Amino acid sequence: MTGKIIGAVLAAAAILIAFTLHEVGILKLPLPTQANQANTTTPSDDQEIVLKISKGRGNTTFQLGTLIFDKPMKVRFKPVIVKADGKAVFSLSGIVELQGPRHYSIPMPCFYQVGDAQCVRVMMIIPGYDGPILIQPGDYQAKLSIGWESTGEATVTLKLVVVPEEGPEPVPETP
Numbered sequence: 235m236t237g238k239i240i241g242a243v244l245a246a247a248a249i250l251i252a253f254t255l256h257e258v259g260i261l262k263l264p265l266p267t268q269a270n271q272a273n274t275t276t277p278s279d280d281q282e283i284v285l286k287i288s289k290g291r292g293n294t295t296f297q298l299g300t301l302i303f304d305k306p307m308k309v310r311f312k313p314v315i316v317k318a319d320g321k322a323v324f325s326l327s328g329i330v331e332l333q334g335p336r337h338y339s340i341p342m343p344c345f346y347q348v349g350d351a352q353c354v355r356v357m358m359i360i361p362g363y364d365g366p367i368l369i370q371p372g373d374y375q376a377k378l379s380i381g382w383e384s385t386g387e388a389t390v391t392l393k394l395v396v397v398p399e400e401g402p403e404p405v406p407e408t409p
Contacts, residue, residue: 282316282391282392282393283296283378283391283392283393283394284389284390284391285326285380285382285389285390285391285392286387286389287320287322287324287326287382287384287387287388287389287390288384288387289322289384289385289386289387290383290384291381291382291383291384292381292382292384293379293380293381293382294379294380295377295378295379295380296377296378296379296380297375297376297377298376298377298378298394299375299376300373300374300375300376301332301373301374301376301396302372302373302374303369303370303371303372303374304371305371306368306369306370306371307368307369307398308366308367308368308369308398308399308400309362309366309367309369309396309397309398309399310362310363310364310365310366310367310396310397310399311330311340311342311362311363311394311395311396311397312363312394312395312396312397313326313328313342313345313346313392313393313394313395314392314393314394314395315346315390315391315392316391316392316393317389317390317391318346318348318388318389318390318391319388319389319390320386320387320388320389321386321388322348322349322384322385322386322387322388323348323349323350323351323384323385323386324347324348324349324351324382324383324384324385324386324388325344325346325347325348325351325352325353325382325383325384326344326345326346326347326380326381326382326390327341327342327343327344327345327353327380327381327382328341328342328345328378328379328380328381329341329342329378329379330342330362330376330377330378330394331376331377331378331379332369332374332375332376333374333375333377334372334373334374334375335370335371335372335373335374336369336370336372338362338367338369338374340360340361340362340363340367341360341363342360342363343355343356343360346390346392348388349385351383351384352383353383365399366399378394
């Protein structure tokens with residue numbers, strides 16, 4: 235009985251996530267934008283971020299364009315790996331920054347690892363990544379900074395998904 239309930243919950247969650255991702259859209263490069271039903275404006279769905287990773291440590295920043303919230307909204311930012319090429323062992327971490335009426339900085343530690351790459355993750359819920367963060371209305375310039383540690387060269391193609399959240403109140407913002 236418990237197995238059937240867990241299966242049903244997982245199936246419902248998968249359907250809800252798929253519907254949510256379809257409704258919200260995906261925040262990606264470059265900048266052509268389209269409005270959608272979730273009261274946000276995001277770049278078009280057919281474009282992706284291509285990250286070239288070099289051996290050793292490195293980082294790069296992508297300007298993502300304008301993200302518009304016409305009302306307060308609880309969201310999470312989720313990097314989704316589309317493709318990874320290369321034989322390197324590596325780990326990726328990132329930070330999404332929104333600059334507008336307010337400033338939001340959302341760390342995304344260890345969001346992707348290949349092989350036995352070392353990556354240290356603080357064991358706490360990070361607002362905007364592990365759990366929702368409340369974004370106030372306004373136009374926000376969005377950027378994504380990605381850092382890596384790698385044994386060689388690789389290319390990673392990814393999308394940054396903006397996931398609206400329902401449910402418990404988000405973790406309060408720090409002033």
